[in-house]
Structure formats: C-alpha cells, structure tokens
Amino acid sequence: MALxxxxxxxxxxxxxxxxxxxxxxxxxxxxxxPDQIDCRAVQLPGRGERMREPLWKSLPPIVExxxxxxxxxxxxxxxxxxxxxxxxIAFELARMLRAAYGVNLAHLxxxxxxxxxxxxxxxxxxxxxxxxxVEAVHRMGGLPAEIRDEAELMQLIVPVLRADFSVSQTYAxxxxxxxxxxxxxxxxxxxxxxxxEQLEAWRGHTARPFSLHMFEGGHFFIHTSSAAxxxxxSRELANFL
Numbered sequence: 001m002a003l004x005x006x007x008x009x010x011x012x013x014x015x016x017x018x019x020x021x022x023x024x025x026x027x028x029x030x031x032x033x034p035d036q037i038d039c040r041a042v043q044l045p046g047r048g049e050r051m052r053e054p055l056w057k058s059l060p061p062i063v064e065x066x067x068x069x070x071x072x073x074x075x076x077x078x079x080x081x082x083x084x085x086x087x088x089i090a091f092e093l094a095r096m097l098r099a100a101y102g103v104n105l106a107h108l109x110x111x112x113x114x115x116x117x118x119x120x121x122x123x124x125x126x127x128x129x130x131x132x133x134v135e136a137v138h139r140m141g142g143l144p145a146e147i148r149d150e151a152e153l154m155q156l157i158v159p160v161l162r163a164d165f166s167v168s169q170t171y172a173x174x175x176x177x178x179x180x181x182x183x184x185x186x187x188x189x190x191x192x193x194x195x196x197e198q199l200e201a202w203r204g205h206t207a208r209p210f211s212l213h214m215f216e217g218g219h220f221f222i223h224t225s226s227a228a229x230x231x232x233x234s235r236e237l238a239n240f241l
Contacts, residue, residue, distance in 0.1 A: 009038035016086030019164035032230035087113035114198035
C-alpha cells in the first residue's frame, strides 16, 4: 500500500506491521515525515485488499514474497521499519536483500521486539483453542474488549491473529554476519514483554552505529508516540534527503 508517492524520491521507507495489523497502522505517518521520503507499508494476506488471499503461517514465504515485490523499488535508498512481528520480518528482509541482491539498507528500524538471537520468552499461544487464544491475546493488550464482543468481526480477526502469532512464535534465528547498515531500536517503557536489555541486544546485529529510544507506554507505543517516532526516523534519515 502506497502511503506517500513521489517522483524520484530521495529515499523509500517500507513499514511492516505487528501481528494482526495491516498497512493502515501507518496511515498517519506520511504527514509526519519529510516529503522526499516515499513511505509505503506492507499489506500481508488476510487483511485489507488482500482479505481473500491465503494466510501465511511462517516467515520464509513472507520474506520471499515481499523481497520480490520490493525489487522494482530499489531505485532509491531503502529503509525498513518493523514493529513486533514486523521487526523480525524487516530484519530477515534486510538479510535476504543483502544475500540475494547485494543491497544494503540505508537504515533498519526495529520496534517492540527482542533481538532475533534471543529465545522467545513466552509460551507460544498460536496453537491454543480459540477461546484460550483470544483470552491470551487480550491479556497482551492486542484485542480490545469492544472487538471481542463482535462475533462476525472476530471470525475474520482470529485466523489472521493466529497465523501472525505462528509466524512470530515459530521464528528460528540462523546466525549470520551483522548487517552493514545502522540499526535503531524503539521500545515502550511499560512493555511487559520486551525489556530495554532485549532491545539493546539488537546492537550485535549491525557493524554500523546503533541507537535505542524508549517511549512512555506499553507494547503499542508506536500509536501513542507516532509523532515522536517519526521525528527520530526523519533525523536518522536526514543524510539521504
């Protein structure tokens, strides 16, 4: 989904959403970013205009498909931003682009996810019965009560969430050389599942500069602090504009 289109952009920024999220999660970002940045968001199957497409339940097909879709857009420097599940997708996209096409990112922004080499700290929930799965997602703050009360909506949402949690919770890190691009990590001070130390551990995945920024709020701080997050993105990417 194109969020901001421009002829001959100075840089392209691809945003990748969290489990259950879609491209609309980044709808307000273009207004917060410089005009020279062509900001786009990944729309995974099962949501938006891709509602009828089969869901992906593991990471490799996502990385392969998004990489193919990205190839026509490599005419300008590319930066990636991913939140939670999206952070792992962005990281593996960066590795795929380098390994298969010799493309190094301008910048990798990772948010709300421990470094990829760290073991997953929670018991997987993607394979729980529907009732237990919904309750577990609700406790994590990812399913507001008003949505849980809408039976028809839940029939659409639960399969997408389950598939995305499968992607996130079955991910297996394979060691490799650090990326040749800067990494900036973001976290929520009150995020019970992702600590500052786990975010700091992303430092080991780059041979370039690393920085970490913490914001007030829990796991979904990117919504309550979107303007502040975009301000940091703009600052980090200023050399390309």
